[in-house]
Each structure stands twice: as structure tokens, then as C-alpha cells.
Amino acid sequence: MPEFDAFTDRLDPEMCVVTAAVGERREGCLVGFFSQCSIEPVRFTVWLSKANHTYEAALVADCLGVHLLTREQHDLAALFGGGCGADIDKFAQVRWTPGHGGAIVLPDVAAWFVGDVERRLDAGGDHVGFVLEPVQWGGRRQEGPLLRLRQALDIDPGHPAGQPHRRDPVAENER
Ligand SMILES: Cc1cc2nc3c(=O)[nH]c(=O)nc-3n(C[C@H](O)[C@H](O)[C@H](O)COP(=O)(O)O)c2cc1C
Numbered sequence: 521m522p523e524f525d526a527f528t529d530r531l532d533p534e535m536c537v538v539t540a541a542v543g544e545r546r547e548g549c550l551v552g553f554f555s556q557c558s559i560e561p562v563r564f565t566v567w568l569s570k571a572n573h574t575y576e577a578a579l580v581a582d583c584l585g586v587h588l589l590t591r592e593q594h595d596l597a598a599l600f601g602g603g604c605g606a607d608i609d610k611f612a613q614v615r616w617t618p619g620h621g622g623a624i625v626l627p628d629v630a631a632w633f634v635g636d637v638e639r640r641l642d643a644g645g646d647h648v649g650f651v652l653e654p655v656q657w658g659g660r661r662q663e664g665p666l667l668r669l670r671q672a673l674d675i676d677p678g679h680p681a682g683q684p685h686r687r688d689p690v691a692e693n694e695r
Pocket of ligand 1: 547548549550551552553554567568569570571572573574575600601602603604605606647669672673675676677678679680
């Protein structure tokens with residue numbers, strides 16, 4: 521819908537890195553589709569592309585890590601947004617620690633939380649929403665601008681959305 525670009529082009533959301541761990545498997549990707557979706561109780565939803573490697577792990581993970589990046593952390597954004605976990609070990613290149621429920625935390629970011637996956641929302645499109653209840657959080661005590669979409673537009677996504685290359689268990693469950 522090219523004519524709708526007039527609306528979406530005005531948006532410049534903060535970016536985050538979402539991590540998912542299942543046993544020894546560690547995945548993570550750059551995400552622009554996320555927001556708080558409830559005040560009481562506090563809930564956040566992150567939307568993961570069905571094409572992503574991280575999505576597969578998130579489908580079976582009990583909790584996910586959500587990390588806000590500083591404007592200077594473009595390299596981190598490029599690592600998680602520009603490559604596929606099937607080809608590279610993204611976590612060999614960053615400092616990480618285990619968090620609540622075995623989640624993966626990237627402690628050097630601006631702010632982070634780990635959230636229990638409360639439900640998954642397949643809206644019929646190419647992304648699935650993961651509704652999270654924050655249970656653990658932290659981050660640097662540092663002011664300063666966060667990395668936004670405008671600073672990440674030069675990153676070629678490891679997987680273009682809309683081209684699922686794998687089985688989609690959420691859709692299969694709903695059939
Ligand atoms: C600017 C930008 C925004 C992105 N937003 C999202 C998003 O909201 N949700 C998502 O699942 N992937 C998003 N991606 C794509 C993934 O971060 C990218 O395809 C990544 O390489 C997938 O890695 P994986 O296959 O290891 O999970 C975005 C990528 C970029 C560059």
C-alpha cells in the first residue's frame with residue numbers, strides 16, 4: 521500500500537533488541553514494533569516476524585528479554601537486525617548474562633526488562649504479538665537519546681518480513 525506510506529513514514533519509534541532462550545539455544549533480533557499495551561497491570565507487546573529465527577525460539581520460551589539501545593549502539597542494532605541466528609552466533613559478540621527464567625539479558629544497554637510471555641497474538645499478518653508481564657528490569661543510569669528507527673534504516677534485515685521460510689506453529693494451532 522504505497523499510498524499509506526504517508527502515514528508510516530511519519531513514525532520514528534525507539535528500537536529494541538528482543539532475546540529468547542530455550543535451553544542452550546539463544547536467539548535475538550532488532551524490533552521496532554513494540555509498545556506498552558496496559559497500565560494496570562503493566563503489559564508490553566513485542567511483535568516478532570514469522571520469518572525470524574528469534575520467532576521460533578520465542579514460540580516456546582516462557583519469557584523474553586527486551587532491551588532499549590542508546591544512540592551510540594548502532595553496532596548492536598546491526599548485529600541483531602542485520603543477520604540471522606542460523607548463520608551467526610550473535611551472543612558470541614556481546615556481553616550477556618542469564619536473567620529470570622533463563623532469559624538472556626544484555627546488561628550494557630540503556631534499559632532492559634525480562635517479561636513472562638502472558639499470551640501470543642496472531643493478528644493474521646506476518647508478525648505475532650508476544651504480550652509480556654515485566655518481572656525483572658535494569659539498565660544504565662544514563663540520560664541521553666535512544667536509538668530510533670531513523671538511525672537503523674541503513675540496516676538490511678536478516679529476514680525481510682512477509683517471507684516466512686519456516687513452519688508457522690501459531691497458525692497451525694489455530695487451524
Ligand atoms: C529497522 C528494523 C526494524 C525491524 N523491526 C522488526 C520488528 O519489529 N519485528 C521483527 O520481528 N523483526 C524486525 N526486524 C527484522 C529483524 O531484526 C531481522 O530480520 C533479524 O536479522 C532477524 O534475526 P533472526 O533471524 O536471527 O531472528 C527489523 C529490522 C530492522 C533493520
